Amino acid sequence: MAADAPALDCIFCHVPLLPAFTAESLLAECPACHAPLTLAAFPALYHQQVVGEVGEPVVMDTESSCFYHPQKRAAVPCDDCGRFLCTLCEVVISDRHLCPACIEGSRKKGDLKDIESSRILYDNIALALAIWPMLIFYFTVVTAPIAVFVAIRYWKAPTSILKRTKLRFIAAIGIGVLQMVAWGAVIVTLASKF
Amino acid sequence: MAVSDFRYLRLPGSGRRLVSVTRLWLGEDHLLQVERHSFGEDYRRFYFREIKLIVTQRTNRGRNMNIVFGVLTALLLLAIWASRSSVWEAWLVPAVCLGVLLISNALKGPTCVTRVHTAAQTAEIYSLNRLRRAHRVIDRLRPLIERAQGHDSTAPRPAGAPVEG
Numbered sequence A: 001m002a003a004d005a006p007a008l009d010c011i012f013c014h015v016p017l018l019p020a021f022t023a024e025s026l027l028a029e030c031p032a033c034h035a036p037l038t039l040a041a042f043p044a045l046y047h048q049q050v051v052g053e054v055g056e057p058v059v060m061d062t063e064s065s066c067f068y069h070p071q072k073r074a075a076v077p078c079d080d081c082g083r084f085l086c087t088l089c090e091v092v093i094s095d096r097h098l099c100p101a102c103i104e105g106s107r108k109k110g111d112l113k114d115i116e117s118s119r120i121l122y123d124n125i126a127l128a129l130a131i132w133p134m135l136i137f138y139f140t141v142v143t144a145p146i147a148v149f150v151a152i153r154y155w156k157a158p159t160s161i162l163k164r165t166k167l168r169f170i171a172a173i174g175i176g177v178l179q180m181v182a183w184g185a186v187i188v189t190l191a192s193k194f
Numbered sequence B: 001m002a003v004s005d006f007r008y009l010r011l012p013g014s015g016r017r018l019v020s021v022t023r024l025w026l027g028e029d030h031l032l033q034v035e036r037h038s039f040g041e042d043y044r045r046f047y048f049r050e051i052k053l054i055v056t057q058r059t060n061r062g063r064n065m066n067i068v069f070g071v072l073t074a075l076l077l078l079a080i081w082a083s084r085s086s087v088w089e090a091w092l093v094p095a096v097c098l099g100v101l102l103i104s105n106a107l108k109g110p111t112c113v114t115r116v117h118t119a120a121q122t123a124e125i126y127s128l129n130r131l132r133r134a135h136r137v138i139d140r141l142r143p144l145i146e147r148a149q150g151h152d153s154t155a156p157r158p159a160g161a162p163v164e165g
């Protein structure tokens, strides 16, 4: 973690607020432009920054060492793969001790909700493909099967980390199938005319 | 806090931007800021144990919006008055729409910018953009953050503890 904290400037005059702030008096205004402000301060503000651990060296031959750093003493096994990890490699996520490789693997599978920074909402994509092309109905001859395909292909893919139902997928499949049925009827009617 | 399979509780407020809506969710040990755009979501987490400061600064955006909506509504009412005899109904719909915008903006109260400051980041909470609501949400978060940081001034009395007096 960086030693120097990120700046906390006044949004109006961009003068740093933190140096003017003491534990005794909460700032009620910007010290430079006097714009009113409210500070909610928490104990972490007064805590010393914890210095990152460096990993202890292996002292004796009989000690187990880290899988990634053979010179460092093993501290914990990875909860996923069981490899021994030193304090440098060990990452604690949701009370589990994990190694970098398992974190990368879990991230790809969507198992580690607590470190993901974005998700694709395939159900929104499928629904948009089912609905918007109806504005110009001819497009649906192409988009309807694509919407149904996307809905089925990504049915089990990780979706929002917030609670979310399958309703959009179901709607996309329903609308897409209806459009395909309509096109089927059109084609059958045309074929019977000629 | 009871945590079932659903791990997040939605906090009031939403920050609308051009193509996205940002909302704040309360998790067991962190806040989750979710920016939802058409085909995806971006997440940002603020862990209670890391939050040093929450800063709220009042802005003039709400007041300016009131002025703009107010002036436009007044102009439209003037147009209705001036065209009483002819097609004054044409001005009525936009006048009512702007009037509703004006009232709803005025009722939401002053606007603000809320930021969370930790050792690693200073980030804006886009959903806390109205002063009254921001203060309400911060008051609600305060005991959770203090408890996570081992400072428990507002802890409820343990069950069975004697009551003074």
Ligand SMILES: [Zn+2]
Binding pocket: A010, A011, A012, A013, A014, A015, A030, A031, A032, A033, A034, A035
């Ligand atoms: Zn200032």
